[in-house]
Amino acid sequence: MKVYCPYCKKEVDYKIEERQLKEFRGIEINTYENVAICKECNNDLYVDKIESDNNKRIYEIYRDKANIIKPQDIIELREKYNISQRELTSILGFGKMTINRYEKGGVPTKSQSDYIKLLIASNNEFIKKASEAYKNGSISQKTYEKIISKQENNKVSKEDIQDLYRKHIKEILNRKPDIYNGYTQLDLEKIENIISYIASKVKNLTITSLNKYLWYIDMLSFNQRSLGITGLTYQHEKFGPTIIEQEYNEISLLDDKYKREDYENENGTITKIVSNKNFDLSKLNENEIHIIDTIIKLLKDKTVTDISDMSHKEEGWKKTKRFERISFEYAMNLSMLKNNI
Ligand SMILES: [Zn+2]
Structure with a gap:
């Protein structure tokens, strides 16, 4: 049997020497390994088959002695x-x-x-x-x-999963107050109650329209008080402003105050939000409730498409690109106000 020797730079005959191997990865294994040696220069040579046999033997003993998982x-x-x-x-x-x-x-x-x-x-x-x-x-x-x-x-438990959703939502959406959340700290409890309240008043509240309701509520609030209500951050998407990172999906899965209902129609699946009618508005002041009622009154008889079209006329949507965050500075010039209120 010949093998290439990198020292002699040619094919050479080799012999096999057995060497003791006491330890492997810090575990005493007391076995041996075979080493191929060049018959001409006496250097160690690498022979694939010999090495893989060594490894197999060593790993087997190691696995056993170190109690390694199978x-x-x-x-x-x-x-x-x-x-x-x-x-x-x-x-x-x-x-x-x-x-x-x-x-x-x-x-x-x-x-x-x-x-x-x-x-x-x-x-x-x-x-x-x-x-x-x-x-x-x-x-x-x-x-x-x-x-x-x-x-x-x-x-x-179901509660654990709900808590997990809440933790996840807060990790993504809880940001320092700035112009992108209306200088308002995220308040998820408030948001859940507001959604339940809106859903109790609006018959066909889809996830798409819910995003617009929340955005308009925060924008109107900022317009009037230089402060948002929910602390949510929104971005430009095809059908209008939405909560960033598609977190509206996670928010829709919280089911203390409302639940999701999926319907099939010719366009695919429509997800509706249905109120459990157990909302608590005690965390909201009169001003905030008035703003929310104003937006509900304005949008509740409109179709999702109408609401989406309406949001497309807003500077906040027109002056941003897809997936870009929408600054609350655009609240100062709401086209919705000129035409409706
Ligand atoms: Zn050699």
Whole structure:
């Protein structure tokens, strides 16, 4: 058998020497490894087959001695929650393809292995990790809900999920008061009550029109008082101003004060917001309630398309580009005021 020797710079014969290997990754393994040696210059040579045999032997002993998790255990963890390799990788916060490698026999470090074992042993730890991954955007809402639904005896309650939505919404939308939120601190409780109130007065409140109601309420408020009401930040989108980062989706999922109802029509799915009629306006002053009533009165008999067209006539929409945040300075010149109030 000949192999290329980089020292002799030619194909050479080699012999095999057995060397003791006491330790691997800090664990005593007391095995040996075979090393190919050039018969002409006595340097160590790399021979693929010999190295892979060494690795196989070393990893097997190491896995056993260090009590490293087996590929099958990882596969079973994924199957338990019905998640993909990529989803598990995201939850664990490991590098791309890590789980793929481990399931194919790659050997995790001792600390990674211990960590995965902990998550296998404790549902609560796993759910905690999954909820962190959901909150920082590493896994989707769909994945998170799938994991929760697989949870034995459903330790995560509906309230926990709602709280999680609220935490997520606040993390995205809670910003220092500035011209983009009408110099107003976000108040989610207030927002939920306002939405419930609007929905109680408006028959066909869709998510699209709700965005416009809230925007007009904040703009009118800023026009009159140099302050918003909700503390929300809005951006320019095709059908008019909307809450940034599509957080209106998350907000629509909060169901203490209102609920979502989906309807099918020829244009696809229409999502309506229906009030639970348990709103509490005690956090709002008379001025604010008057502003909200004014906008409701103005918009409630208009179709979504009319409301959308109306918002397209506003400077705040005309002078911004798609996905750009809409400054409250445009509240000083509302076309809606000239034509309607
Ligand atoms: Zn040589």
